Amino acid sequence: MDIDEVFEALSSKVKSYEKRLSQIEMSKDVYDLMINGQIGLIEAPTGIGKSFAYLVASSLFVKNFNKKIVIATSTINLQRQLILKDIPVIKEIFKDIVFDIALGRQNYACKRKFYAYASSIFSNIEDPKAFLANLKHGTKDEFDFWQEDIFEQIKSDKDSCMGRFCPQYRNCFFFNARARLKDADIVVTNHHLVFSDLFEVGEIFDAIDVLIFDEAHNIEKNLTSFATISFNFYDQLNLIRNFFSVISKLKLFELITKTTQTMDKLKDELINLANIVDYSTTYNEKYAKDFLIRVLDLQKQLVFDFINYKDKLDIELGVDFKALVDKFNLNLKILESFLSQNYEEAVYWLEKFKDIVLFNITNLNFADLLKKNLYPKVDSVVFTSATLSINSDFSFIKGVLGIDKASEKTFKTEFDYKSQAKLIIVNNIRDPQNDGYADDVSTLILKVAEQIHKGTLVLFTSYKTLNEVYDKAKDTLKKLGYTVLKQGASDNYNMQKVFFNSKTILFGVSSFWEGIDIKGENLSCVIITKLPFEVPTHPIEKAKYANLEKKGQNAFLNYSLHKAVLKFKQGFGRLIRTKDDTGFIIMADNRVLTKPYGKIFLNSLPEVDIETKNVEDLFLNLSR
Numbered sequence: 001m002d003i004d005e006v007f008e009a010l011s012s013k014v015k016s017y018e019k020r021l022s023q024i025e026m027s028k029d030v031y032d033l034m035i036n037g038q039i040g041l042i043e044a045p046t047g048i049g050k051s052f053a054y055l056v057a058s059s060l061f062v063k064n065f066n067k068k069i070v071i072a073t074s075t076i077n078l079q080r081q082l083i084l085k086d087i088p089v090i091k092e093i094f095k096d097i098v099f100d101i102a103l104g105r106q107n108y109a110c111k112r113k114f115y116a117y118a119s120s121i122f123s124n125i126e127d128p129k130a131f132l133a134n135l136k137h138g139t140k141d142e143f144d145f146w147q148e149d150i151f152e153q154i155k156s157d158k159d160s161c162m163g164r165f166c167p168q169y170r171n172c173f174f175f176n177a178r179a180r181l182k183d184a185d186i187v188v189t190n191h192h193l194v195f196s197d198l199f200e201v202g203e204i205f206d207a208i209d210v211l212i213f214d215e216a217h218n219i220e221k222n223l224t225s226f227a228t229i230s231f232n233f234y235d236q237l238n239l240i241r242n243f244f245s246v247i248s249k250l251k252l253f254e255l256i257t258k259t260t261q262t263m264d265k266l267k268d269e270l271i272n273l274a275n276i277v278d279y280s281t282t283y284n285e286k287y288a289k290d291f292l293i294r295v296l297d298l299q300k301q302l303v304f305d306f307i308n309y310k311d312k313l314d315i316e317l318g319v320d321f322k323a324l325v326d327k328f329n330l331n332l333k334i335l336e337s338f339l340s341q342n343y344e345e346a347v348y349w350l351e352k353f354k355d356i357v358l359f360n361i362t363n364l365n366f367a368d369l370l371k372k373n374l375y376p377k378v379d380s381v382v383f384t385s386a387t388l389s390i391n392s393d394f395s396f397i398k399g400v401l402g403i404d405k406a407s408e409k410t411f412k413t414e415f416d417y418k419s420q421a422k423l424i425i426v427n428n429i430r431d432p433q434n435d436g437y438a439d440d441v442s443t444l445i446l447k448v449a450e451q452i453h454k455g456t457l458v459l460f461t462s463y464k465t466l467n468e469v470y471d472k473a474k475d476t477l478k479k480l481g482y483t484v485l486k487q488g489a490s491d492n493y494n495m496q497k498v499f500f501n502s503k504t505i506l507f508g509v510s511s512f513w514e515g516i517d518i519k520g521e522n523l524s525c526v527i528i529t530k531l532p533f534e535v536p537t538h539p540i541e542k543a544k545y546a547n548l549e550k551k552g553q554n555a556f557l558n559y560s561l562h563k564a565v566l567k568f569k570q571g572f573g574r575l576i577r578t579k580d581d582t583g584f585i586i587m588a589d590n591r592v593l594t595k596p597y598g599k600i601f602l603n604s605l606p607e608v609d610i611e612t613k614n615v616e617d618l619f620l621n622l623s624r
């Protein structure tokens, strides 16, 4: 069987399957990359059906060569789509291929903890054994009728796991799930789990032959988050509270009192520091060192107090106790590292979180991590996304991924943007720094809303502006009959559902530039309020800038601009999701016309008609 024959078989067997030439071409490309053991970068815009393309290629490769493949996505939504929608169709043809999903350890309940803590935290469960026997996989979603913090207390974690010495080992949810992965031919997982397994743990993906990263435009963001470790006071407090809730019967009152006092002092220091730092800022010895030294001493005190009680616990609780002390020690190391600044490639930064400050360390040398830990371990790696290049130039993503040589391909869009959409650049919105900016954007939104009367997405680059504009526009929008939503007021998944049954206008930031997939009239207009440049003052961005400048590169052109263009393409791509969709993209930032780099944004888009208008002349009409 070859790729063409698989797609033929799909056409005749699966009623809902519609043959697409670009999809077949992409599938062949992925298959060739696997055969030749190459690294590939494939940009495939919405409409091609890229997930189906690589699933067909993967299944055929497994069938013909008995290889093992891992597919990693960035979002849970895409994982859901693969598992619930695409893979069942593929299974119609490849019945013998075993697919499975790999979740992080923390998604599984730990039976040992469950039994140990059941009586103190689950008073409503009469028969814990029967309760556990009713669970299918013991994953977090099966516990979703409980509050999140209750699951936190019984979730599996590496530090407190007794492994083979655990009385529950043979029936352990987590280890059984990992054992099943050994029999799987194709495993679906997320970027983060691949990184942690390749860079740290090495228990799942040791023997894989091919790795496919979908949503690969997010790799830089996901690597940044993966490579960040934090001293978070509230995480530490939660761990302590969970532990104390189960050791209270041991009557360790003295330890509880001492710990509470130390944690109170720690919190006071962190609140005082929060009063003098900006939202996110690079660590600066001048004003933060004295705080750091006091926080460090308190953390040492905590470790010291706990270690003195080590012998007072029974064996099972002793494992959780050790895990807690290990976590205290890890936090201590993070703080000590701030003092010594001993990682050259890292950025040390402080972040305001609630009323306190987090101490964060981010390792910026991703390219080296991947070069050392990824490429030598697998035969072939495919990176794919709807937005990987700028006019077929992949140099930015290659730099991020540490790739010197790769096969590169850009597919053209399947949609006819010239007849399906129009880009309107509004010329007279005041500069975002100007006090009148929020008024202008609000006026623009109302002008659009008066005409469109269909689903509209408004994309912002900051919550501050979003809230200002939302407050100005919401009452009038409601009077016009719109349901008005803003990001953060409800979860993203539920907000997307509202779009399916009402005339809705949604105000979104970050994740909505890419994490929204609404078809038809439910989304007929996207308003981009500002070009999506990252905040250049964020410590991570500043450090990345400085690293590039040190290497003699222009950080704005080679980094900031590339990221903004890729995000702009993502935002633009929210509008047209099928061949039947039509609508408008309204651009409220006229820097695409006035700045020299503006052309790079416009040239990165598919061929589309562009109009320039003042807000008062705005008239939404698709005909030319």
Ligand code: SF4
Pocket (backbone or CB within 6 Å): 109, 110, 111, 112, 113, 156, 157, 160, 161, 162, 163, 164, 166, 167, 168, 169, 172, 173, 174, 175
């Ligand atoms: S083996 Fe580890 S994760 Fe599994 S039940 Fe035992 S302690 Fe929990």
